[in-house]
Amino acid sequence: MSREDQRTDGGTATAGISDEPELKRGIFARWVSKAIKNPERAYRAMFYTAAVFFLVTTLFPFYWLLVVAITPESAALGLVPGGFEVGVFADVFVKIDFARYMFNSLLLATLTTIVVLVLASLAGYVFGRLDFPGKGPLMLAILAISYFPPAAFFLPLYRLFTGNVFPWLSLYNTPGAMVLPFSSLFMPLSIFILTTFYGQIPDGLEDAARVEGTTRLGALFRVIVPLSAPGVATAGVLTFIAVYNEFFFSFWMTDGSASAWAPIVAGILQLQRAGQFEITYGVMAAGSIIAVLPVAILVVVAQEKIVSGLTAGALKE
């Protein structure tokens, strides 16, 4: 529609009838009238509304965390911080050994990611590239296990890891007590992602690698895995984040002290006792923000791969 047809009231000028009186319309009525003629406007408005809604609901808690952290104890809490105190971020590391908690978490997440990627790669190769009897039921079983509530495993594992089953096996307060259950809990998702990716690598490439001098395993790690980089990155990042955020096993499989490999969750809880008689929300909030940072950085760095990884599986080339 050309510009000349547009009348100031939002209607369309009709050729020849120039003396038609303008309608009396308010701003809203005018917008509606334009939107009816051009539905794109309505869709765009809906998109912005939805986007703003999601941004507010997800980012506001984070903003509130920031406000709680930097508002000095003396000032009143409000939507706009009543003061500005960055000292709490240092307090986090001074009051307790928060760095060690972070290190524990990062180590647990890294270890689990490595275990999951190696084992899920092997499983993904078998499920994605080989045919064998019972393949369907076995995949279904893995899917079913991934839906078990983790709490169902807790009691037997707790008794096992505290040495109640085998006296020589005591993993309580060690990384093993968390890496083992995390690995098995987060493995199914990675297996599914990697199965899809490895299944799409052409047979010829694996054959070529085997003829050139690798074993099947060599072909997997030298050719199939590098070519499935987006899938491996997706599986890795999802596992890393899931472990880093994990609460249940992290909380119960250690006594909560930094030296017992307790992860960051325990660290934030420890910050409750940062003050002597009061609950130090400010320090806790600062600790939470610091705890979020590694994951936020990881997601920003890997987001392109994750997005391509999550969507690539759905499309067959």
Next chain:
Amino acid sequence: MASVTLDGVYKRYEDVTAVDDMNLEIRDGEFVTLVGPSGCGKSTTMETIAGLTQPSEGNVYIGDRDVTTLPPKDRGISMVFQNIALFPHMDVYDNISFGLRLRKYEQEEIDRRVEQAAEVVQMEGMLDRMPDEMSGGQRQRVAIARAIVREPEVFLMDEPLANLDAKLRVHMRTELQRLHKDLDTTIIYVTHDQAEAMTMSDRIAVINDGKLQQIDPPLVCYNEPANQFVAGFIGSPSMNFVRGDVSDEGFSSSMGDVDVAFDPTTVGMTAGDQVTLGVRPEDVYPVENADQVTAPTEPFTVTTDVLEPMGDEIFVYLLTEEDAEVDLDDPDAGGQLLMSVSPDSDIQEDQQMEVVVDRTKVHLFDADTQQAIAHGIENVAAGGGAESARAGGDD
């Protein structure tokens, strides 16, 4: 360099037998082509030699070694794949040197060999390209360089030219022949394109339904096909087949008047045998050209159907019976005959004409077993008094 021997190899899948009692002996330094229609088991045969597939039964030998259970990497082979199969995440240098690096060669040795291989396939100066930056022909050359750089004993090629355009295919064909001349390595080549098979090989192994039909030099396969399948598969356009039976006077077709007089006893047949007569399009002549043929048959009447001018020759579809229904999709259907004539011929569509067949170039196949009975029937006295018909093709 080494010979390759397949001894009684079977490959069975749940519902099909892909390779059925394959016995092959490929000599040292020979260029052998496995040829056959799609799904005939030629690729499976090659994968068995490469070790990518385990045979259900039988043994594979490379040189004197029984390699049946060895993994591909220990067989001293290299392979060029139909889909080229360059590693997309590696540049040309890394692709070519992949096998050498895995075998922990010295860096200088790797450099020297990669340089040399790149020179053979004329890809010097492109070593840092990625596969997706190259054309199909360049990629194929890199794949060949990757295969020759390890100096394997046996070179396997699984339809390496199938994905290239027609012009490049002809070019690469001559390059591969030159390569074979230079390297003098045993080459086993799989293709469904009989033109590739004819032009490049020392010997052709024709495979159908997982069974070896014939293994012979290209011209022997062409002139003396072992059975009706080989006769129909080798040669383009395909050989004409005319069903008929044998009487004391010789062959007479069940449709039309395609008759070839001979004494059945001289080729070990008796009157009443059902046979198929095979004759190539270029061995059918219009009757006015019969003097070009040393031993023409009696002329017989046909009707022309469709003409296909190819430039250097014209293919004329003939109906042996005027009202025969012709199924162009089925060259074996009775009642039709394809003739190749020179381009200056004035044959029109839908005209009656007389043609003769070169007796020395006809083939007789048993109608039941489809095995060849005789190649070329000469020296027959006219009038049914066949005196010395001879089974040719022993030269």
